[in-house]
Amino acid sequence: MSPDLPTAWWPMTQALQQYRRALTLARTYYPKAFTYFAIASAILLALALLNATVPVLLREATNRLAAGDAMSVILVTAAAYALCWTGAQVLEWTKNILSAAVLVRCDAAFYRAFFDHLLKVPQAELRKLDQGVLVADAQRSKGAFSALTSTLFWIVLPTLIELLFVFAVLATLISVAFAAFFIMAIVGLVGLSVLLSRKAKGIHQRIMESNNQVMSHFTERMRLVEEIKLNNAQPLEQQRFGSKVGGFIDSVTVGNLRIGLLMLLQVTLVGALLLASTLYVVGEVAKGTYTVGDFVMINGYVMQLTMRLALLASVLIELRNHLVLLDRGFHYLDLETEPQGHSTPDTNAEVLFELEGVTYRAEGRTILDNVDLQIHQGRTYAITGPSGAGKTTLLRLLVGLIQPEAGAVRAFGTDTWNLDRTALLDAVSVVTQHPLLIAGSVADNVRYGAKGNLSDDRLDSLLGQLGLDAHASDTPTTDRHVGFDAAAVSGGEKQRIAIARALARGTPTILLDEPTSALDVESEERTIDVLKANARTLVLITHRPSVAAKADYVIHLDGDGTVRMSARPN
Ligand SMILES: Nc1ncnc2c1ncn2[C@@H]1O[C@H](COP(=O)(O)OP(=O)(O)OP(=O)(O)O)[C@@H](O)[C@H]1O
Ligand SMILES: [Mg+2]
Numbered sequence: 411m412s413p414d415l416p417t418a419w420w421p422m423t424q425a426l427q428q429y430r431r432a433l434t435l436a437r438t439y440y441p442k443a444f445t446y447f448a449i450a451s452a453i454l455l456a457l458a459l460l461n462a463t464v465p466v467l468l469r470e471a472t473n474r475l476a477a478g479d480a481m482s483v484i485l486v487t488a489a490a491y492a493l494c495w496t497g498a499q500v501l502e503w504t505k506n507i508l509s510a511a512v513l514v515r516c517d518a519a520f521y522r523a524f525f526d527h528l529l530k531v532p533q534a535e536l537r538k539l540d541q542g543v544l545v546a547d548a549q550r551s552k553g554a555f556s557a558l559t560s561t562l563f564w565i566v567l568p569t570l571i572e573l574l575f576v577f578a579v580l581a582t583l584i585s586v587a588f589a590a591f592f593i594m595a596i597v598g599l600v601g602l603s604v605l606l607s608r609k610a611k612g613i614h615q616r617i618m619e620s621n622n623q624v625m626s627h628f629t630e631r632m633r634l635v636e637e638i639k640l641n642n643a644q645p646l647e648q649q650r651f652g653s654k655v656g657g658f659i660d661s662v663t664v665g666n667l668r669i670g671l672l673m674l675l676q677v678t679l680v681g682a683l684l685l686a687s688t689l690y691v692v693g694e695v696a697k698g699t700y701t702v703g704d705f706v707m708i709n710g711y712v713m714q715l716t717m718r719l720a721l722l723a724s725v726l727i728e729l730r731n732h733l734v735l736l737d738r739g740f741h742y743l744d745l746e747t748e749p750q751g752h753s754t755p756d757t758n759a760e761v762l763f764e765l766e767g768v769t770y771r772a773e774g775r776t777i778l779d780n781v782d783l784q785i786h787q788g789r790t791y792a793i794t795g796p797s798g799a800g801k802t803t804l805l806r807l808l809v810g811l812i813q814p815e816a817g818a819v820r821a822f823g824t825d826t827w828n829l830d831r832t833a834l835l836d837a838v839s840v841v842t843q844h845p846l847l848i849a850g851s852v853a854d855n856v857r858y859g860a861k862g863n864l865s866d867d868r869l870d871s872l873l874g875q876l877g878l879d880a881h882a883s884d885t886p887t888t889d890r891h892v893g894f895d896a897a898a899v900s901g902g903e904k905q906r907i908a909i910a911r912a913l914a915r916g917t918p919t920i921l922l923d924e925p926t927s928a929l930d931v932e933s934e935e936r937t938i939d940v941l942k943a944n945a946r947t948l949v950l951i952t953h954r955p956s957v958a959a960k961a962d963y964v965i966h967l968d969g970d971g972t973v974r975m976s977a978r979p980n
Contacts, residue, residue: 424737425733425736425737428733428736428737428740429555429558429562429733429736431740432516432519432520432555432558432736432740433559435519435520435523436515436516436519436520436555438519439515439518439519439522439523440515440518440519443511443512443515443516443519446508446509446511446512447508447512447563449508450505450508450509450512450563450564451563453501453504453505453508454505454563454564454567454568454571455571456501457498457501457502457505457568458568458571458572458575459575460494460497460498460501461498461572461575461714462572462575462576462579463494464491464494464495464498464710464714465579465706465707465708465710465711465714466579466583466707467487467490467491467494468491468703468706468707468710469583469701469703469704469706469707469710470487470491470703471484471487471488471491471703472701472702472703472706472707473701473702473703474487476701476702476703505564509560509564512559513556513559513560514556516552516555516556516559517552517553517555517556520548520551520552520555520739521548521552523743524548524552524739524742524743527742527743527745527747528742528745530747530748530750531745531746531747531748532746532747532748532812533811534812535745535746539742540626541626541629541630542622542625542626542627542628542629542630543622543625543626544742545625545629546621546622546625546626547622547735547738547739547742548739548742550618550735550738550739551735551736551738551739551740552739553735554731554732554733554734554735554736554739555732555736555739557725557728557732558729558732558733558736561725561726561728561729561732565718565721565722565725566722566725569715569718569719569722572714572715572718573593573596573597573715576589576592576593576711576715577589577590577592577593579707580592580593580708580711583704583707584700584704584708592687592708592711595683595686595687596683596715596719599676599679599680599683599719599723600719600722600723600726602676602679603676603719603722603723603726603727606672606675606676606723606727609668609672613665613668613669614665614730614731614734615731615734616661616665617661617662617665618734618735619661620657620658620661620662621658621662623654623657623658624654624655624658627650627651627654628651631647631651633895669727672727673723673724673727676720676723677720680716680719680720683712683716684712684713684716687708687712688709688712691704691705691708691709692705749827750830750831751810751824751825751826751827751828751829751830751831752828752830753824753828753829753830754830754833755821755822755823755824755829755830755833755834755837756822756823756824757822757837757918759787759822759823760786760787761784761785761786761787761820761823762785762786762787762821762822762919762947763783763784763785763808763819763820763821763949764783764784764785764818764819764820764823765778765781765782765783765784765807765814765817765818765819765820766782766817766818766819766820767780767781767782767816767817767818768780768781768782768783768807768814768816768817768818768819769781769814769815769816769817769971770800770803770807770812770814770815771815772803776971777799777800777803777971778800778803778804778807778814778971778973779970779971779972780816780817780971781817781971781972781973783965783973783975785808785947785949786947787918787919787946787947788946788947789947789948789962789963790942790947790948790949790950790960790961790962790963791948791949791950791961791962791963791964791965792950792951792952792957792958792960792961792963792964792965793805793949793950793951793952793964793965793966793967794951794952794953794958794964794965794966794967795966795967795968795969796967796969797953798969799967799968799969800967800969800971801923801951801967802843802923802951804965804967804973805840805921805923805949805951807819807826808821808826808921808949809821809826809831809834809835809838809840809921810826810827810829810831810834813826813827821834821838822834822837836917837917837918837919838917838919838920838921839859839911839912839913839915839917839919839920839921840912840920840921840922840923841905841908841909841911841912841920841921841922841923841925842908842923843923843924843951845904845905845907845908845911846896847892847895847896847899847904847907847908848892849891849892849893849894849895850891850892851888851889851890851891851892852873852878852887852888852889852890852892852899852907853869853888853889855892855907855908855911856869856872856873856888856907856910856911856914857869857914858911859911859912859914859915860911860914860915860916863916864914868914869888869914870888872910872913872914873887873888873910875936875940876906876909876910876936876937876940877906877933877936877937878903878906878907878910892904892907900928901928902928902929902930902933904928905925905926905927905928905929906929906933906937908925909922909925909937909940909941913940913941913944913945917945918945918946918947919945919946919947919948919949920941920944920945920947920948920949921948921949922941922948922949922950922951923951924951924952924953925937925941925950926938926952926954926957927952927953927954931956934954934956934957935956938950938957938960939960942960948961958978959978961978962977962978963975963976963977963978964976964977964978
């Protein structure tokens, strides 16, 4: 904010800056949209000119008719009027088609900016966001951006241009004084619209908040459907949702009632202008100052402009709402992104991972306390320790997803803080404790991180090695759909699909967080053997002694922040 701007102007300048920022986004993603935009704007100019000409031609035709001019002249004038009107309609629709092409790109640019940005936000921050609200906000702020674009460029601007044309015509054909009065009355009404729109701002915000509450409740409960059923909580949940929706109905009803009343006030004032100008012009026509054609023309303008005004008033009321929504959207785009290092890892380094004096705290508790640790290439490590000891945390530190409070974590000899994580993850695969599958087939999921390098044979071989091919069904395993949230596969299958996905990437190092916790002893043994056969270096978090027994070294977390490494007892 610039300190010398009066505070009343601040929200407006800020809003304009945000709008410019949104335009830059659209331009980055869809440079071509601006060509359509320029053409649409040129058409608009022509349209404003035509719209202002139609009543003039009507006036001509009326005056000639009244004066008893030659029939051919009257016919030509009347035909010109009709043509002009038709031309205006054709241009209007051409503009609509082009503007739709621009607006959909504004929408898309916003979605993409959201998606791209949120991918870079640290997981810990992302987890704090309410998913339902996030989706609702993303949708509404992209809508606000395109609505603002159409309001500013295709409603406010053309109305202003048309007003200018009308002023010029009235000043030429009637009188400068009348033209000035007419335009001032119109501008006064617009000013009033703006004042009223300020009042509407809070109403919109309240409606939005209550809609958010419904959305977030709905999204959250949809994830819990099974729990709801198992607890016989359907009646309770239905009743709760009913009352949430009830609050939403109330706020929307009251809000729209208030907005409706504001609109009524506006329409009444527009009507008053129509009445006043009609009465005045009729009186002047009776006195002989103006012709009947003048009366027809002025009436035409009043009708045309008041219709525009009604539209303008409604979009101006929405304008503030859109600015609020746009602001909300940018709040997400302003979330700080993860620091991005640029050093590429030396994948030949003997020491793969190294912790030096690492201390990590979460919510005031010390998870890792001054830990030193080295993980070498070509070995298998098991990480063990009680639940909550910090095993997953350690794994996340190794790949630089989180940073220690003190000390250094190095991967391939480089501090993870400076490391280009993309390059690191080209050399390391990770299977998380609760792997997520994308909605799609088993093959889609296994190929997910393999960048298209996975042959069908290799895919089949991986599934076979992991025992994923023996499913009693007509559909081949590769084509089986995992369902939304992996609901159509078992817990153990899901784990093995995630392992296949890591193996499919073909990296020499694989880190796994309790990868076989849902498997039977036999499948577990087989899976670990497959992993050992396919990867040079393995780091496995496990609670099972049978898995730890297959490792060369055991890294044990005591749960009090200390970490001990020992060679596997033979
Ligand atoms: N994002 C977070 N915010 C706050 N606390 C966290 C966060 N992540 C982990 N913790 C806490 O840090 C501690 C270690 O968690 P971590 O997930 O590393 O344990 P773990 O050893 O993997 O346990 P488990 O065997 O149950 O998976 C836990 O007390 C956990 O509650
Ligand atoms: Mg864990």
